[in-house]
Amino acid sequence: MSGATPATIAPSARIYPNVQLGEGSVVGDFVIIGEPARGVAPGEAATVIGAGAVIRSHTVIYAGNVIGAGFQSGHGALLRESNTIGDNVSVGSHSIIEHHVDIADRVRIHSQAFVPEYSTLKRGSWVGPGVRLTNAPHPLCPDVQRCLVGPTLEAGAKIGANASLLPGVRIGENALVGAGAVVTRDVEPGAVVAGNPARTVKHIRDLVCPATGLNPYRAILGVPGDDSDDDDHAGR
Amino acid sequence: MSGATPATIAPSARIYPNVQLGEGSVVGDFVIIGEPARGVAPGEAATVIGAGAVIRSHTVIYAGNVIGAGFQSGHGALLRESNTIGDNVSVGSHSIIEHHVDIADRVRIHSQAFVPEYSTLKRGSWVGPGVRLTNAPHPLCPDVQRCLVGPTLEAGAKIGANASLLPGVRIGENALVGAGAVVTRDVEPGAVVAGNPARTVKHIRDLVCPATGLNPYRAILGVPGDDSDDDDHAGR
């Protein structure tokens, strides 16, 4: 372990047994890591968090999460058990990730969002503030465990603030869901949808940045002259 | 008190005087129970919580709540003063119950929901993630205290994620409000409504579970061959 930078953990944080916290990680005040799920003893399930994590204050991470390098949480984020989370993922302030969620590399989840069990968020997808994904077509149905199916966000899909996704919908690659939209059926790759219920209103190739006059997604679309770079927005 | 199982309280939790916590209850880290409302001295108002409660971390419960047995809170839930709450109720993570709310037995409130003062949630009703009930027809009206009236959810009514209910609307027995709907008028018993503004789109007798091919609410509807059982979803 010579040369490794230990994690920095606030004195008020509660770290359960069997938590592996990557080197150089920072854990804020009033955080809980390794919270046991119902029926699981403290320390029974491992919690693995990669190097360089920033776990901001009041965040709760259950035992049974496997999280890659470069993870960031906002304040008061909640991650329940049995999630698989890639590298360079951020989960914003007050957002909730339920259990059995599959989150790929470079996914950004902004603030106050809700991602239920059995959802799939593929590489580089983006979830805006207050977005709710859903997975139960008929709440309180006695068979609800048989039909729970979360939405799938294909790579690069983006969901605008306050939008609602119905159970099992698939948001196509690089599609853009407008703020406040209610998505009741699958969205085509590259489509821009809006409204309640959501309808396709244009394609991302038709978008124009008000600041530059250029297409904001020209790098994705393979337009010549691309000069795009990584966005540093932390999604807190 | 021989034979009683005491409550288990995390050392970091703050319990004010005059809190009665039922036997076998569990209180998580960074919880506050008995927080005094404005103008009330600590311990002046009683807080009564029944047996077997699970109060998860970062939850705040004000003095002046009377809560039945089997209560569960998610993480970071907030219950202000003077609420009456029945047995086997759950209030999910980051949800807010204001004051003078009447919540009957077996009500489940999911995550990040908002229930304002003078709302009524009857037996077995269900509130999805991010739902907002409202009670002020005209915010900042100088007479606002005279006209505040919360929605009423009749028994078994279910409100989908991100829906908004306008002040005073009544959601009929076993009705289902779709995700993202904006409900501006009363909803008939058993109706399924969706849209902004919400319109009736079908009746719950017309619903079909995608997993079983059966009506999800056949037990409620009294259809022969019912084999329903209690849903164990914790609504965290």
Add this chain to the structure above:
Amino acid sequence: MSGATPATIAPSARIYPNVQLGEGSVVGDFVIIGEPARGVAPGEAATVIGAGAVIRSHTVIYAGNVIGAGFQSGHGALLRESNTIGDNVSVGSHSIIEHHVDIADRVRIHSQAFVPEYSTLKRGSWVGPGVRLTNAPHPLCPDVQRCLVGPTLEAGAKIGANASLLPGVRIGENALVGAGAVVTRDVEPGAVVAGNPARTVKHIRDLVCPATGLNPYRAILGVPGDDSDDDDHAGR
């Protein structure tokens, strides 16, 4: 300092260096004040909070905020850095104010709301529960820093629960946005808008309080016989 009433700070609260907390202020449990923003050393940026503040439990206020007198936060509110906040402002429970937000005197932000960077909230404006303002027309655009522009709420504008405001929209003086509305373009002063997308449905002069039969905003409208007074709603 003779005669000054010191602040009352819960033992569990974390107060960083270089925080000026006005006399008579009250700070609840599990609060953080002066949290350093990324790349800023603890205590490097000043945090100034005026007299008589009530900072409720689990709230996080970053270093670099300048806040007037009579400030109130709900539980679990989050204010990031570099905001300018006037007198008698309240930020409700679980609400998030990002950075570089300009909030004038007497603004009330209710619960679970989201106000992104570069938003402007003018005197006496009101933001309801679960409202999301947005500032990025095209999330993850590589030029996003060049075009971020938050909404502007003119004096007395009111935004109903769960509404979404698109980047840069201007809500006119005393206008009223209905619950669940998705505002895609500017709103005229005094207009009442609703729907997705939001359309003008009436003028505030046409509103009638169900309790009194009077116009709720007659004081604003200069109608004779005005007897309005300040609303005491704390917006928690």
